[in-house]
Amino acid sequence: xxQKLEPxxxxxxxxxxxxxxxxxxxxxxxxxxxxxxxxxxxFQPLLYQVATAGLSPADISAPIRWVLRxxxxxxxxxxxxxxxxLDAHQxxxxxxxxxxxxxxxxxxGASHAYFGHEEWETVAPGLKSIEDALEIRNRxxxxxxxxxxxxxxxxxxxVLTLIVIGGGPTGVEMAGTxxxxxxTALAQDFRAIDPxxxxxxxxxxxxxxxxxxxxxxxxxxxxxxQKLGVEVLTSALVTDVQAGSVKVGSNSIRADVTVWAAGxxxxxxxxxxxxxxxxxxxxxxxxxxxxxxxxxxxxxxxLAAFRTEEGKMLPGVAPVAIQQGHAVARNIGRxxxxxxxxxxxxxxxxSLATIGRAAAVADFxxxxxxxxxxxxxxxxxxxxxxxxxxxxxxxxxxxxxxxFTYQRGVRxxxxxxxxxxxxxxxxxxxxKRA
Amino acid sequence: xxQKLEPxxxxxxxxxxxxxxxxxxxxxxxxxxxxxxxxxxxFQPLLYQVATAGLSPADISAPIRWVLRxxxxxxxxxxxxxxxxLDAHQxxxxxxxxxxxxxxxxxxGASHAYFGHEEWETVAPGLKSIEDALEIRNRxxxxxxxxxxxxxxxxxxxVLTLIVIGGGPTGVEMAGTxxxxxxTALAQDFRAIDPxxxxxxxxxxxxxxxxxxxxxxxxxxxxxxQKLGVEVLTSALVTDVQAGSVKVGSNSIRADVTVWAAGxxxxxxxxxxxxxxxxxxxxxxxxxxxxxxxxxxxxxxxLAAFRTEEGKMLPGVAPVAIQQGHAVARNIGRxxxxxxxxxxxxxxxxSLATIGRAAAVADFxxxxxxxxxxxxxxxxxxxxxxxxxxxxxxxxxxxxxxxFTYQRGVRxxxxxxxxxxxxxxxxxxxxKRA
Numbered sequence: 031x032x033q034k035l036e037p038x039x040x041x042x043x044x045x046x047x048x049x050x051x052x053x054x055x056x057x058x059x060x061x062x063x064x065x066x067x068x069x070x071x072x073f074q075p076l077l078y079q080v081a082t083a084g085l086s087p088a089d090i091s092a093p094i095r096w097v098l099r100x101x102x103x104x105x106x107x108x109x110x111x112x113x114x115x116l117d118a119h120q121x122x123x124x125x126x127x128x129x130x131x132x133x134x135x136x137x138x139g140a141s142h143a144y145f146g147h148e149e150w151e152t153v154a155p156g157l158k159s160i161e162d163a164l165e166i167r168n169r170x171x172x173x174x175x176x177x178x179x180x181x182x183x184x185x186x187x188x189v190l191t192l193i194v195i196g197g198g199p200t201g202v203e204m205a206g207t208x209x210x211x212x213x214t215a216l217a218q219d220f221r222a223i224d225p226x227x228x229x230x231x232x233x234x235x236x237x238x239x240x241x242x243x244x245x246x247x248x249x250x251x252x253x254x255x256q257k258l259g260v261e262v263l264t265s266a267l268v269t270d271v272q273a274g275s276v277k278v279g280s281n282s283i284r285a286d287v288t289v290w291a292a293g294x295x296x297x298x299x300x301x302x303x304x305x306x307x308x309x310x311x312x313x314x315x316x317x318x319x320x321x322x323x324x325x326x327x328x329x330x331x332x333l334a335a336f337r338t339e340e341g342k343m344l345p346g347v348a349p350v351a352i353q354q355g356h357a358v359a360r361n362i363g364r365x366x367x368x369x370x371x372x373x374x375x376x377x378x379x380x381s382l383a384t385i386g387r388a389a390a391v392a393d394f395x396x397x398x399x400x401x402x403x404x405x406x407x408x409x410x411x412x413x414x415x416x417x418x419x420x421x422x423x424x425x426x427x428x429x430x431x432x433x434f435t436y437q438r439g440v441r442x443x444x445x446x447x448x449x450x451x452x453x454x455x456x457x458x459x460x461x462k463r464a
Numbered sequence: 465x466x467q468k469l470e471p472x473x474x475x476x477x478x479x480x481x482x483x484x485x486x487x488x489x490x491x492x493x494x495x496x497x498x499x500x501x502x503x504x505x506x507f508q509p510l511l512y513q514v515a516t517a518g519l520s521p522a523d524i525s526a527p528i529r530w531v532l533r534x535x536x537x538x539x540x541x542x543x544x545x546x547x548x549x550l551d552a553h554q555x556x557x558x559x560x561x562x563x564x565x566x567x568x569x570x571x572x573g574a575s576h577a578y579f580g581h582e583e584w585e586t587v588a589p590g591l592k593s594i595e596d597a598l599e600i601r602n603r604x605x606x607x608x609x610x611x612x613x614x615x616x617x618x619x620x621x622x623v624l625t626l627i628v629i630g631g632g633p634t635g636v637e638m639a640g641t642x643x644x645x646x647x648t649a650l651a652q653d654f655r656a657i658d659p660x661x662x663x664x665x666x667x668x669x670x671x672x673x674x675x676x677x678x679x680x681x682x683x684x685x686x687x688x689x690q691k692l693g694v695e696v697l698t699s700a701l702v703t704d705v706q707a708g709s710v711k712v713g714s715n716s717i718r719a720d721v722t723v724w725a726a727g728x729x730x731x732x733x734x735x736x737x738x739x740x741x742x743x744x745x746x747x748x749x750x751x752x753x754x755x756x757x758x759x760x761x762x763x764x765x766x767l768a769a770f771r772t773e774e775g776k777m778l779p780g781v782a783p784v785a786i787q788q789g790h791a792v793a794r795n796i797g798r799x800x801x802x803x804x805x806x807x808x809x810x811x812x813x814x815s816l817a818t819i820g821r822a823a824a825v826a827d828f829x830x831x832x833x834x835x836x837x838x839x840x841x842x843x844x845x846x847x848x849x850x851x852x853x854x855x856x857x858x859x860x861x862x863x864x865x866x867x868f869t870y871q872r873g874v875r876x877x878x879x880x881x882x883x884x885x886x887x888x889x890x891x892x893x894x895x896k897r898a
Contacts, residue, residue, distance in 0.1 A: 105616060107613050107617075183541075443503045443542075
């Protein structure tokens with residue numbers, strides 16, 4: 031250990047894991063560099079609100095360097111990490127630059143997995159970034175505009191169908207909120223079509239939605255969704271996704287918009303470490319979250335596969351990433367003081383999944399809650415964790431506003447949408463990324 | 465005149481002119497169709513706030529069909545108008561569709577003019593749409609990120625230079641606000657560069673900025689800009705614009721970001737009417753705003769060239785468009801009642817241009833105001849006219865927030881910016897549009 035210079039710590043990724051690691055580490059005598067491809071941290075649990083026109087991107091994001099502006103020993107750089115030289119202790123970023131480290135914390139997260147059907151991505155975008163959320167918002171709003179236009183000009187149009195693939199928390203949230211906006215915010219604004227007649231389908235391959243929740247909450251969530259008007263298909267295997275349709279088994283279903291919420295794949299930076307990974311590409315970490323053979327390199331958050339002492343794998347959720355960020359920071363602090371590291375212990379405070387307006391399920395171990403109370407718990411916990419006072423206030427106001435008026439304030443179609451006919455919606459926001 | 469069926473009125477464009485025409489017309493017994501390429505009305509006077517990360521797009525926009533939702537005789541369609549058949553009384557929209565009208569109101573507005581140098585557009589975007597504003601926001605924020613990265617990795621970087629071309633109200637507003645954010649919101653957040661050292665240049669070809677204002681206000685505006693740290697060049701002709709530089713006369717100036725605010729061109733739909741237009745492509749309208757030979761066709765707003773009885777041409781500003789929208793609607797109402805039409809009279813309530821934080825100029829005829837009072841007048845007038853209560857409240861809050869904290873809440877770089885080196889900033893939002 032170098033004693034003269036403060037150790038250089040590099041953190042890759044400013045999601046929950048990286049950002050909380052940075053905040054805790056900043057209090058130790060280290061030189062910290064935080065790298066991210068984006069200039070902003072995104073509060074991912076509320077991305078679906080951007081995708082459904084309830085909140086603006088800025089309401090759930092904050093510039094990373096603004097969040098960390100008070101820590102003078104923290105440098106934030108907008109940079110894409112392309113690999114590591116673990117022996118030389120270097121992070122490789124674009125343009126031939128390298129960054130040396132004494133400690134490395136990799137929190138590069140996960141993106142969508144299409145299970146070998148990457149061609150489905152342009153047709154059925156997932157929901158991981160602000161850009162994804164804007165793309166889905168554009169597609170949903172545009173579907174209604176195109177149907178209205180077609181009905182006004184030709185006197186007919188097919189029943190609008192919005193399909194969400196994947197019955198985990200994101201899929202449940204998206205399907206519930208889509209049902210909500212078609213029945214409330216959009217209901218009065220059209221003349222030639224009736225948005226209330228739109229079909230919302232949630233398709234889950236397994237036998238029940240919210241498979242990581244207790245069975246009674248899965249059933250409650252399904253009932254709450256159905257009450258909102260969502261058709262829930264379980265044990266339904268998606269065999270093909272095309273522009274304008276989704277195939278379930280051998281049945282083809284018309285689809286104006288398809289959203290993918292069926293799987294995640296760890297960042298390819300995990301595999302680039304050449305240490306053991308699981309099937310999803312997550313790095314198998316030690317009890318202190320370091321990787322085999324390199325005690326100075328840690329992997330946390332969605333990119334880490336951590337097995338608890340009880341043999342359970344931790345899920346890829348924000349509380350795990352946050353606690354791992356803190357844990358790694360404190361272990362580096364212990365190293366600096368010459369103290370032994372502590373193993374990571376996850377404290378599970380329960381799980382909450384929102385479904386729609388005043389609809390949610392909550393699993394607090396022995397206590398299972400559904401409906402309005404679970405939704406209120408969800409609301410306050412999420413607003414409390416939103417980073418920055420400004421965001422918290424605005425989000426609360428927007429929410430109160432849309433709750434009491436049934437309006438969605440952010441119904442903008444941006445970019446240059448192709449005004450194609452129904453069944454071929456693709457906005458150029460997406461086209462440019464493909 | 466058909467007596468049995470209500471007359472069909474088609475309005476093209478939902479800017480200030482089209483939207484206010486629609487609101488007034490909706491009270492008459494007509495079937496109204498409002499066509500726009502976008503699903504939202506934009507409050508253009510505040511676009512520069514989106515471009516400088518002060519407001520979110522949704523704060524200054526509202527879905528057109530939401531604004532008009534209470535008028536059951538109004539149909540809003542997302543559609544690109546490609547031409548007119550004036551003899552057959554038809555509007556041609558994409559996909560081979562036509563829309564018949566008894567009255568036609570063309571309010572298609574204007575876009576940027578590059579005076580024969582259309583190749584400058586990708587390098588120096590203008591500020592007319594939400595997409596333009598997001599593109600400029602991305603470029604400005606990215607310029608600081610790229611400089612920080614370069615300085616951190618190599619120990620050096622050139623002084624950041626942001627250039628605004630055109631000293632009209634938009635250019636003055638942009639330059640003042642850019643100076644403001646580099647000295648306040650961004651000042652504390654960087655480690656390797658000092659945002660306060662950034663150069664902001666405002667380049668005007670004529671002898672003074674704000675040429676349509678009285679001379680004393682032009683001088684006051686220039687002093688206020690210089691106090692904010694803007695270098696103002698007047699009588700400075702831009703001869704070339706390239707990625708990374710702007711040529712003034714024979715001098716080349718480094719430029720990290722260039723913004724175009726130097727000229728507007730009327731929508732090509734004006735020329736497509738085959739009636740006389742002025743040099744900017746604006747349609748020369750009669751005293752009732754109709755076009756020669758077609759008393760059932762009106763042109764209003766930025767697309768109209770209207771000469772007052774005193775022989776003055778009206779400027780392309782929101783109050784003119786709003787008053788023309790009302791006037792056309794009332795004249796159609798008079799037609800329906802068999803009353804004679806009234807000629808259009810513009811009531812000039814004065815002009816306001818904002819410069820930055822508590823800096824503005826106001827021309828109320830005999831009364832000229834500068835500084836904080838002019839800025840307060842500007843602030844309240846603009847918030848008052850923002851459409852929809854929600855927006856008004858949020859904008860006021862955001863403004864108060866950023867005024868007292870010097871923070872900019874919306875500093876997001878979205879899309880997939882190329883992490884190129886200084887001088888070659890182009891985000892894919894733009895690339896996709898080029």
